Amino acid sequence: MCHGADLSGNFQTPSLKGRLVASWAGTPLSRLTGYIQRAMPLMAPGTLSPEDATTLVAFLMRENGASPAKTALPITEKRQASLKFPALTIQPDTSPSK
């Protein structure tokens, strides 16, 4: 609801695409999961389970262009600490309609 169905946000609410990659690339996933659990949703922070927050992290990576892995993201903080948010680059648009 807050960030919009297409995750593009609005003037007051940050987009979850684009700048999100710049802000989080190279950061341990445990930190992003922890942030989401601690701070989001803004009107009810602290209400998401580690499983929900991890699902959101996987969703954010997919929406920002990360390739799916063969296995699901681990839930535990320790295992997430060794995984980093990927640096993603925009691929040239090769569609014929451009």
Next chain:
Amino acid sequence: MTNRNRNIGRRHLVAGASACSLVGALAGSRLLHAQTPSVSPTQALTPQKPRIRLQPFDLRADQITDIKVCLRPFRPMGPRFDVEHVGSKLVFHNYGHGGSGWSLSWGSASLVVEKVSTTLQRKVAVIGCGIIGLTTALTAQRAGFDVTIYTKDLLPRTRSVRANGSWTPDSRVSLTAPAGPGFADLWEKMARISWATYRDYLGLPGNPVEFIEHFVLSDRPFNTPHEESPDGRTGDYASTGMPQHGTEFARYSDRIKDIVPAAEELHPSENPFAAPYAKRNTLMLYNFASYGHLLMSEFFQAGGHVVIREFHDPSELTSLPEKIIINCPGYAARDWWNDKSLIPVRGQTAWLPPRPDLPYGLHYQGASAVSKTDGLMVQAYDLNNEGEMGSVGNSFEHPDRSESERAIKVLADLFARSPLSEG
């Protein structure tokens, strides 16, 4: 007030009134007040005056151009000013000013920079570029520091510009008991430094800071005590960890009444509004667009640097080149510094097209309209008569259009009934 036409009747002094006669009038007013408390001494003794001429605001919901929501970073014990080590870095905190960040910004910055100066360092990092971060950065520059601001967003997108932007130095800045008497002294120092610094921004092109005429209107005499609607809350901050009643919030304004212009009660003959009781004062405003651009320009002209960066954990500060860090994140401290002492207090303003030709503002029945250079700002600051408790703990940072429309209606109805709308 430069660049803005003034067509409001200014305060009229009785011609020929001497200092002695004013003293006599004051003494008499106290006597009369004691005998007939329901009659305002000002109304009883002030001779009839011509009605103040005002042009009404065009208050209609279909004129809304923007609705902004902010979360005031309220801490019951007052703003955070302690110093912490993070690895080899020294972090000076400067956040949690509640509804008084704009008003106290320069004073708060000054106190922190005084402390930072004792480190004998030359380079300083400031985290955050809201009004606290920006004034802190400028104050540090003026004290001789090389300053880099690290921030997620610049002023047009920070929470600071979603505030109301007027002189409200003790608006939910602390609770009296947990803040203690020491904070009252500190508050006074900050308020005086800020007030004096703001004088340096008056009368400039674009009105970054200005005074406007402001009316506080009431259906009841001003000397009747304010009673909040009962809400079933019991206990207090000490017993529940949250404020439970408006009386817990600190009020310090009396400490600086020697420098802030007093309100005067209007005689019924001069009151242009349909509300039976009216006060007039002058209100200091911060016009976000011109003031924000001016502060950014000053920062760059003095050699400041800005780095757009988002921090996720205090340990990330160890990667900065500066050893000294001033932490000014506002409400974001709740997440980024994991400071759960911050209590959100939601505030919403609706913006209608600017009316620089009508430089006044008014408060009535929990709704306010204030003419700023970047828009006519309408705020539902207390439509439900909750007093200071309104929106405490509410972190819903999304516009509620119906709230703004209610405030617009309250004031539009007032204007429709008011004599100023006749002829």
